[in-house]
Amino acid sequence: MDKKYKILIATGGTGGHIYPAIALAHQYEKDGNQVIIVGTGNEIEKKIFSSEDLEVKYFPSKLKDYPSYKKFLMSFWIDKEVKDFIREMKPDMILGMGGYASSEICRAGGRDVCVIIQEQNSIAGRVNRFLILFGKVSAVIQGLPGSFTKLYRLMMPFPDDMKFLGNPIRKEILDIKKISSVENKSGDLKVFIMGGSQGSRSINLNVPNALAILSRTTNIKVVHDTGVDDYEEVKESYRSFGIDAKVSKFNQNVESAYAWADLFIGRAGAMTVSELSAIGLPSILIPFPYAMDNHQLYNARFLEEKGGAVIIDDKNLTSEHLADVIKDLSENRKILMKMSESAFDVRFVHATEDIVDFTYQVIEKFS
Numbered sequence: 001m002d003k004k005y006k007i008l009i010a011t012g013g014t015g016g017h018i019y020p021a022i023a024l025a026h027q028y029e030k031d032g033n034q035v036i037i038v039g040t041g042n043e044i045e046k047k048i049f050s051s052e053d054l055e056v057k058y059f060p061s062k063l064k065d066y067p068s069y070k071k072f073l074m075s076f077w078i079d080k081e082v083k084d085f086i087r088e089m090k091p092d093m094i095l096g097m098g099g100y101a102s103s104e105i106c107r108a109g110g111r112d113v114c115v116i117i118q119e120q121n122s123i124a125g126r127v128n129r130f131l132i133l134f135g136k137v138s139a140v141i142q143g144l145p146g147s148f149t150k151l152y153r154l155m156m157p158f159p160d161d162m163k164f165l166g167n168p169i170r171k172e173i174l175d176i177k178k179i180s181s182v183e184n185k186s187g188d189l190k191v192f193i194m195g196g197s198q199g200s201r202s203i204n205l206n207v208p209n210a211l212a213i214l215s216r217t218t219n220i221k222v223v224h225d226t227g228v229d230d231y232e233e234v235k236e237s238y239r240s241f242g243i244d245a246k247v248s249k250f251n252q253n254v255e256s257a258y259a260w261a262d263l264f265i266g267r268a269g270a271m272t273v274s275e276l277s278a279i280g281l282p283s284i285l286i287p288f289p290y291a292m293d294n295h296q297l298y299n300a301r302f303l304e305e306k307g308g309a310v311i312i313d314d315k316n317l318t319s320e321h322l323a324d325v326i327k328d329l330s331e332n333r334k335i336l337m338k339m340s341e342s343a344f345d346v347r348f349v350h351a352t353e354d355i356v357d358f359t360y361q362v363i364e365k366f367s
Helices: 016-028 042-049 066-072 082-090 102-109 124-131 152-153 178-182 201-214 229-242 254-260 270-279 291-306 317-329 333-343 350-364
Strands: 006-010 033-038 056-058 093-096 114-119 137-144 163-164 187-193 219-224 244-248 263-266 284-286 310-311
Touching: 006 016, 006 042, 006 082, 006 102, 016 033, 016 042, 016 270, 016 350, 033 042, 042 056, 056 254, 082 102, 082 317, 093 102, 093 244, 093 350, 102 114, 102 124, 114 124, 137 350, 187 201, 187 254, 187 317, 201 219, 201 229, 201 263, 201 317, 219 229, 229 244, 254 270, 263 317, 284 291, 284 317, 291 310, 317 333
Parallel strands: 006 033, 006 093, 033 056, 093 114, 114 137, 137 163, 187 219, 187 263, 219 244, 263 284, 284 310
Antiparallel strands: none
């Protein structure tokens, strides 16, 4: 690419917003652009970014612990420090990755900067919907299909400025080839459990018991990322059941667990669903029931409708039911192989490059 750009990527809050930002930042830098990631400086952000060779600047969020109506009212206000930073930086593009962590930076761009938003979920978040409604957005990238209604498409400068291109996946995950590794596999069933960067109480409580029931007839090995709160309790549960389990609070090398596993059990965050799609890993998804607009259920349906996942409602989650589902899927490994083939979606393999190319086109159109 001959022309080089100054690019700000506004992200933060949770891993679901941070990891796609990292994948895109590395691709933009590879193309020779100047890239700054702008976050809020919370503990998760600092932990993840500390292992990345990227320029990061933090503006603590004023909206973090406010109720929704106060967040909405404060969304009309922009901190002077943020305004000065945007004015000094003069970016060619601000790429907002969704959530309140990205809101202020995107709004500070005003109408003088090309602002593009990337929506990870199947149901668009309130911040991204707000930015479109108030005319702050030049283009929209959908990570999962159907996240915006036709009304929002009509509000875009051009109809083709809203596209489903998938969610960007880190190279370390894309290097995994699950489909061929599942075929004709026998031996121990290897299960990877993850509730997300903040953990999941109901999953952490029920999975060890379910696997204990299953272990009476099936040899099992386990990798379980618990989050901080339930770590000791989960570790003790596996020890008492005599199950071979590697338990951690937060695994920054999730790609090694994906590569190892035959089956994934966890929540249905957008990036989890996208990563499972990119590598073709069979899954049992338990959507977080209190997610905004129940978006995790719709994320999970993207895989379920293709045959790549089984959904269990959180309210129906019991150790006995989960053990039965795992048993049904694992008794014949050809079932897992078929699920792997159904889950795989090549669009997520190329999502990072496709998104970057699309944003270049929008920048040129804007200028």
